[in-house]
Amino acid sequence: MSSASVSTPEDSARPLARVGAAVVAVLSSMKLAVVLLVLLGLLTWLGTLAQIEDGLWKAQKDYFESWFLIADLELGWWGQPLFAGDDGKGFVLRIPLPGAYPVMALLFVNLLVGGMVRLRWRARNAGVLIVHVGIALLLLAGFVKMEYSYSGGLALYESPTEGEGVSSRLYEASTFVSFHDYELALLRDDGDTVEERVVAEADLLAAADGTVTLRGDGLPFVIQVHHWMERCSPLPKGPMVRTTSPVLDDGDGGPGVFLRREKPLPERGQNTAGCYVTVLTNNQQRFDGIVYGAEMRPFEKRRVPFTFEVEGQKWGLDLRRVVYDLPFTVRLKRFVKRDHPGTLTAADYRSFVTIPEEEDREAQIYMNNPLRKDGFVVYQTSWGPQNGGRPAGGPPWYSVFEIAENPSDKWPEYACWVIAIGLVLHFVLKLSRFLNSSTRRTLSEA
């Protein structure tokens, strides 16, 4: 008699199911939530302190937009460094931590699985469930903003009045420019129009230590980008100046010009990038130039790209902040600023703008009152010149806006309502249970 063991599909799936169940149990566990919340709190604290040295942009990248990091915590006491070294700085504790990406991603999963799917759907948990839905919506809004939102700035002068000559000042625009990111634009001058092709900054970064070669369909040349500098200044090459950067002929018989590398500032938007470009044509012509990202676009229409001519066709290369299109035009009609009396502190500053596409519809943009249109939001941020402005007799005002496109613009507001309702519901239920509980009576009578 022989015996044979028969294995059923259920048996073979059992270990897998057990593992799956264990994974789900861990992912949905409240203890995991505690660990993740503590980690996020720690990251937030360390990321806040890091801003003192590194500035907001770098700290944000390091702590809140990363997968892993080693946090440097300088020990201090009463505002003074602790165990100070020769440089006068306190002893630096190096703490390895997961970045905010994995922490928040796991928190989101934990919230979905533990806080919503596996939560006991009873009336007494209704408030908690609603709160968790709200927080999930909030995290989702953050994710959508991070992935799909972009923003930039725009500065417009007041429109010229009748009889006033129209200068190169920009008083209306249907584009805006990024605060941080650069792009290298190749411009083909066709007489009446200019055709553009752009290369993103990320594709140029390798030129910091080498050469990036750019080719394009139908182009009679290649472009070599080299000596990329995150922050630099163009300078004339004086007799006493030494540089390792290439010195280019400045075209008027002078000593030449070069880009001097500068130490990048913590806030990325304050850095002006630059690089060298070499254009090699199919017929062995060579053009060397410098492109420097000084930004004039927000204030003036004109740009000064590096230009060259190949086979009778004019071309230009322009390193500029990324230009985004707006689906409508903003024209600054008037800007008004009111100071607190006797001071130079602005009490109110607002822009009266019109939208030409909507029969010159008028709108006011001021602090806490942006213009929302077609998915874009236009905010009032600043103005200039600081010492001027009409009607006081100074030069004309220009108004500075921030423009953002964010699909999840209003989601946090909805999440706020959901969370508030959930929290109030939950704690009112808890309070009423407590007030009716025997425990309270017992405690009170003890």
Add this chain to the structure above:
Amino acid sequence: MTPQPHMVRSNLLLTLLAAAFVALSSACSRAVPRVEGALERTTPWSEELVEQVASTPVQANGRVKPLSVLAAFTLYDVHGRRDLKYSFTAADGAQQKVTLEPTEWLLDVWCYPKQASRYPLFRVENTSVMDALGFANDGQRQDFEYLSYGQVYDVVDTLQDLARKYSRIEQRDRSAVQEHLIQLWSRFLKYDRLQRQLGALHYSVPVREPEVQQAFGAEQVDLGKLVANIDAFQRLLSAQDAEMSKAPKGLLDIAEFVGKAITNDEDGVGLVAPQWLEADIADTEVLKKARDAWSETWRPLGESLEDVIMHRTPAEAGVLIGLQRAVSADNLQQKEEALLAYREATVAAASAHAQRALELGLTSEFDQDKVQLETDYYRSAWHYQSIHWFLFGFVLAAGCWLVPRSRLLWAASLGVTVLALGMLSYDVVLRCLITERPPIKNLYDTFLFIAAVGVLLAVIAELMLPRRIALAAAPFLGALLVMFARMFEVADGSDTMDPLVAVLDSNFWLATHVTTINIGYAAGLVAALLANVWILMRVLRISHPDDAPMKALIRMTYGVTCFGLTFAVVGTILGGVWANDSWGRFWGWDPKENGALMICLAQIALLHARFSGLVRDFGFVAWSAITGAVVVFSWFHVNLLGIGLHSYGFSSGLRDAVWTSYVVQAGFVAIGAADVVLRPKPARAAKAAAATAVA
């Protein structure tokens, strides 16, 4: 509940500590600084005058305020105290001590500048600062000295050089002495600027030429005489040739004096109410522009003088002549009469201007009733009065511990605390009425608001679970926070009702986000306080962790945490929604935003740790106590970091308070943890605790 030996011992300990504190404070009090030599004014300003002058409207830092408020906050800033004390030798040889209120001090600065420049004003806390400035070291210095304006003036070049040199060093890299010298320079400039507001009135120009003497009717021409004879002055000027080459020297001297007087106090305090110019009212274009950027700008003396000379505002001549009399009158009584006349004229002019503005369809921020209300607000100082009642309430609550069955003591303590809360709340309401804003506009307001909300929460907790613990916590927290508010007010030295920057100019968001988040702060602090009481009671063996009082404390801490979490979360998200409307992003990892998020995370993690059984009673209270430190970090510490968009309340004076709170908090938690490790609960008690663990 009967008094237990532990309880009695603890109360005795607290009493002894309080007595030691009072004794130490008395021992540390120091002699009043002396002003050597004879003084111009030895008779005090009359009380009636000080009361009247206190409500004289002036414009400074963008708003019309009582003169007493300008005086107070300037004195806080330059002197670091609420009053100025000195002693002098009277004519009969007796030593007299004088305490000047801010208004009296300011009147001295303007009317008796030589005397005021000898007052002990600038506090110097570091002997190295004295050495750096070249003051002789007599070897008997105490922990601080007062220097007069005159003393600092003698070394002003050295001070300026040092301050400029050290200003180039990053603030966080400066030594204490360097920082102190920079601050001293800043305070010196502030005083100097204040003194110069009426400085031109203290000078006169001698004239020898008969025609000039005849024109002004005097051999010495001051601004009062000049303004009174402005037509004669202009006739004299127009009689000269274009280059004034042959003009009498006296006339040239007067012209030069006028030029200096006009520029002497540029951007200074607005002492002269604005006046409507009939030509402007008639010009519709001017009115249109005025509506665009309308503001009622008061003028300092120099600007007003220029307008009077140019015949733009002849009606202001009387105000200037009155001020001249107040400064140059020979005796105190005449000065007082002139000051009262100036007040009347200013109020009348400002009221007339405001009335006309309204008639023209413009707005006006001037309202003398509001100026008077603000004067009375500071005079009454309801929040200050509440401190005494809070302390009284705390003493009564302490009495409840000794006589726990006394319903009378319980009711008295509760009643007194509620009375003090009423005073504090009335104070907050008055501030809202004066500023026409929700309760919180700046860091100072947060103290009063959080104190009021914190006390209210603790009172509610006591009413729900009457264990006489929250009853003591409520007045303790109230007194402590209001005392901090008083200290902050002086240390910061900035008017707490000054106008807001444009981004904060939103009553909707101030009323929602700011109020909500601060209720969250208040609840976090109350929860931390109750948690610390739990630790203290356990360490001192006042109660057993399984006893009802300790269980009640846990419940209270839990309830207040839940309450606080609701407001902290909603407040934080509302802040993001506001930021989305003002700065274009919901979340920017700004330090203040991060601080609020940390509170939410700490409280959410705490509740989840409690639900999941990760922490038991001690873990729960220790975590709550640490959350209190997180609240302090978010409330204050981020403002000390010197970074971010919310940098509206920097004050180095806060650093000590913040670090002290961290150390105290860490000490409590460490002692509590040591106690748990060294003296763990009995097994029976542990089981009982598990059975009654709070879900």
